[in-house]
Amino acid sequence: MIYSTELIKGTLKTIVLKLLADNKKMYGYEITQRVKELTFDKIQISEGALYPTLHALESEGLLVTEVEYIGKRVRKYYSLSPSGKSKSKEKLSELADFIETMKLLLDLKVKTA
Amino acid sequence: MIYSTELIKGTLKTIVLKLLADNKKMYGYEITQRVKELTFDKIQISEGALYPTLHALESEGLLVTEVEYIGKRVRKYYSLSPSGKSKSKEKLSELADFIETMKLLLDLKVKTA
DNA sequence: TACAATACATCGGAATCTTATGTATTTTCG
DNA sequence: CGAAAATACATAAGATTCCGATGTATTGTA
DSSP states (O other), X not given: OOOOGGGTTTTHHHHHHHHHHHHSEEEHHHHHHHHHHHTTTSOOOOHHHHHHHHXXXXXXXXXXXXXXXXXXXXXXXXXXXXHHHHHHHHHHHHHHHHHHHHHHHHHOOOOOO | OOOOHHHHTTOHHHHHHHHHHHHSEEEHHHHHHHHHHHTTTSOOOOHHHHHHHXXXXXXXXXXXXXXXXXXXXXXXXXXXXXXXXXXXXXXXXXXXXXXXXXXXXXXXXXXXX
């Protein structure tokens, strides 16, 4: 099963921040592949979604970049800035909380009062 | 804590279908209030989001309506059509699956290989 | 040597929600 | 009693976010 794309909306920034919190530095393509692996292909981040998001996070001052050359190919590493680290924790606890709330909604057996 | 709005994106249809699966029939305003209650005010569905969604679900043939008058005030009840019932189950298991996947991503302690 | 994979990026358009606005009735509380 | 809040529907402009397509270029593989 691949999730209908709408479900993933709004979680991308959090996923990116979380991965970077766990992995010191990563580059864009690596992030897409890692997410694909970790979710058993259930979540596939498109590049058209990822790169704009990375740029946005960078311009918000949450990420910093360093460029590396692998042969002639450019590789752009992203890592968390100090404010990115706290933002990561923030977004993460918010998502964890949200998930618990959704579980409540999912499991609810509410009869009309 | 009220969730940043982006987090809720994409879950609204599923929430509506689930509520209607549990409650036979509900009207719009009731849905907003029920969600507010059940989530301890953490999720507040705006009317500008809800009504277009209800109309969309109806035009997809997933919901059927019946109008009732409470005094002079109109009340529009929505309930699941047969296809709405199966769609509800579908969306629900997708969301449940998605949540499990997100938990994996959240709890991951992945070191760079 | 062609194809797949790696690696960056942008862009038009679609989908979805926010915020504001509008109308009208009913209830509540000072 | 009268004003405000709650109930109940609805639309519409605009923002955000993502999809799908496209583009460029290098490297690995069969």
